[in-house]
Amino acid sequence: MRLRMMKGLILAIASMAPLGAMAGTYDLVIDEQIVNITGKDKKAMTINGQLPGPTLRFKEGEDVTINVTNRLDVDSSIHWHGLLLPYQMDGVPGISFDGIKPGETFSYQFPIKQSGTYWYHSHSGFQEQEGVFGSIVIEAEKREPFKVDREYVVMLSDWSDETGDQIFANLKAQSDYYNYSQQTVGDFFDDVKANGWSAALKDRLSWGSMRMMPTDIADVSGYTFLMNGKAPETNWTALFEKGERIRLRFINGSAMSYFDVRIPGLEMTVVQSDGNNVQPVTVDEFRIAVAETYDVIVRPREDKAFTIFAESVSRTGYARGTLAPREGMAAEVPELRDSLLLTMSDMSMASMGGMDHSSMAGMEGMDHSKMAGMADMKGMDHSKMAGMADMKGMDHSKMAGMADMKGMDHSKMAGMADMKGMDHSKMAGMAGMEAMDHSKMMMGSSSANSDYAPGSGLTPEAANGGKFLVYADLKAQTPFADYREPDREIELRLTGNMERYFWSINGIKYSDAEPVRLKMGERVRIKFVNDTMMMHPMHLHGMWMQLDKGNGRFSPLKHTVNVAPNTTLTVDVPVDALGEWAFHCHLMYHMAAGMFRKVIVEEAVVPAAAQ
Numbered sequence: 001m002r003l004r005m006m007k008g009l010i011l012a013i014a015s016m017a018p019l020g021a022m023a024g025t026y027d028l029v030i031d032e033q034i035v036n037i038t039g040k041d042k043k044a045m046t047i048n049g050q051l052p053g054p055t056l057r058f059k060e061g062e063d064v065t066i067n068v069t070n071r072l073d074v075d076s077s078i079h080w081h082g083l084l085l086p087y088q089m090d091g092v093p094g095i096s097f098d099g100i101k102p103g104e105t106f107s108y109q110f111p112i113k114q115s116g117t118y119w120y121h122s123h124s125g126f127q128e129q130e131g132v133f134g135s136i137v138i139e140a141e142k143r144e145p146f147k148v149d150r151e152y153v154v155m156l157s158d159w160s161d162e163t164g165d166q167i168f169a170n171l172k173a174q175s176d177y178y179n180y181s182q183q184t185v186g187d188f189f190d191d192v193k194a195n196g197w198s199a200a201l202k203d204r205l206s207w208g209s210m211r212m213m214p215t216d217i218a219d220v221s222g223y224t225f226l227m228n229g230k231a232p233e234t235n236w237t238a239l240f241e242k243g244e245r246i247r248l249r250f251i252n253g254s255a256m257s258y259f260d261v262r263i264p265g266l267e268m269t270v271v272q273s274d275g276n277n278v279q280p281v282t283v284d285e286f287r288i289a290v291a292e293t294y295d296v297i298v299r300p301r302e303d304k305a306f307t308i309f310a311e312s313v314s315r316t317g318y319a320r321g322t323l324a325p326r327e328g329m330a331a332e333v334p335e336l337r338d339s340l341l342l343t344m345s346d347m348s349m350a351s352m353g354g355m356d357h358s359s360m361a362g363m364e365g366m367d368h369s370k371m372a373g374m375a376d377m378k379g380m381d382h383s384k385m386a387g388m389a390d391m392k393g394m395d396h397s398k399m400a401g402m403a404d405m406k407g408m409d410h411s412k413m414a415g416m417a418d419m420k421g422m423d424h425s426k427m428a429g430m431a432g433m434e435a436m437d438h439s440k441m442m443m444g445s446s447s448a449n450s451d452y453a454p455g456s457g458l459t460p461e462a463a464n465g466g467k468f469l470v471y472a473d474l475k476a477q478t479p480f481a482d483y484r485e486p487d488r489e490i491e492l493r494l495t496g497n498m499e500r501y502f503w504s505i506n507g508i509k510y511s512d513a514e515p516v517r518l519k520m521g522e523r524v525r526i527k528f529v530n531d532t533m534m535m536h537p538m539h540l541h542g543m544w545m546q547l548d549k550g551n552g553r554f555s556p557l558k559h560t561v562n563v564a565p566n567t568t569l570t571v572d573v574p575v576d577a578l579g580e581w582a583f584h585c586h587l588m589y590h591m592a593a594g595m596f597r598k599v600i601v602e603e604a605v606v607p608a609a610a611q
């Protein structure tokens, strides 16, 4: 392999130099080529001819030079996800540098100051989705606090035969474009049967007012999920001898997909997250958010095959591989579990006490033009529509108990204008839902279980009824030396409008936002308040976030944290890296739509009087 040879050569030269740290040079070439992942030939972006790109193996303490050549006909870039480095080397066009023009080479040079499992990816356009990503493994200077006999990178990703531009355009045009598990008119009538007209309508209209649908767990589906670049049928296989301890370095390099990971028949001991050692915790299953990494150790004691099963949280598919004593073996592949439906209880409607009921009056704003086409609802018993009069005096107290409702499909509500005999005046109050004060509806955001949406299908249960990893389980291996109360708090509300596919922070998209300014040496608490029904994997460049789950100085260091729907998550950031950094949701299309901020870290100015 050229990459290896080059490194060896440079190492040889470096070893002749009288002084200096170890230095490795790596060459990456970003190019386009035809791949066939789903049975169709498609153009992909590759690094050194591979998808994903090659695994970069660094040593802690090494000075690296990575020459990245762009052979695309558009600008490109590589960002080193989770690495602590000078900001000019961070690889975000428009923040760290200008990007890499077609035909040009950019030399990244920085010292390696950490160890663990990381990854790299393009920060330009949607190139990451199309193949410009790969893994980074950094060997620790000191001995690690666990022993393994072998190790494998398990890179998870989502592949689409469509380009990122096509997907984003589709989402912008119709946000539920990929929502295949969308509820149907039939589902609506099932709800009516089960819960009555007014309850079913209430639920659907409420969802509409939030511009969300109950199936909005993932906003892009239709992906083929890959393990180390291999589709499930191709069965990527990792070999072992029974009794060995095997380290699996899981990386979620997907553009949009979360996974629930398990290996039926084996317990997994989590020893690292986001490259940092954690106190070992043994689990049966864990969720990996987009851009997170988890290192687990497994120890198969039998001479048989085990399936590594990474089920997409959208439940539309899975990535799969095999741990086996010999090539060509396979174990049973589990069935996909039922898709998760959000319910109104996930929105903590119980806390709607503070809602401004006066705004419920009148439905002037209701847009009848959107109501095209319920003509196909033949057979509907119009006499039952009388029940809609109930909407007028909608009983909010009842809304707390909507947990069991299957949900609603706002788009399918379209067209009620065509329902002859429907008395629109009786619908009074429904348009008022639009004017509902959303901030008040989110009062449940401080709910106790902020790992996953409480009371919903999103509450995880290991497939075998065993242990599912939650964030509170992650405790740093060693206490953080400078652990103290934060100097100040910044609240970042994660906001969005699913219908128009706007994603933002504090209601403001990146292009309209002021940067977040931090001072060197300060400790800042960031309070993420997720005002949406989607999970957002929030990623800070250049500095660690200490995930606050009540573990104090053992709070783990993370580069990416998942903020569950309608929950609050706090992290403390020890501000220790000058410069300009990116801070964003790592769901590619949320980032592109504007859920992104620039962070500027400035030198703390010592007041003149104190000098």
Ligand SMILES: [Cu+2]
Pocket (backbone or CB within 6 Å): 503, 535, 536, 537, 585, 586, 587, 590, 591, 595
């Ligand atoms: Cu997001």
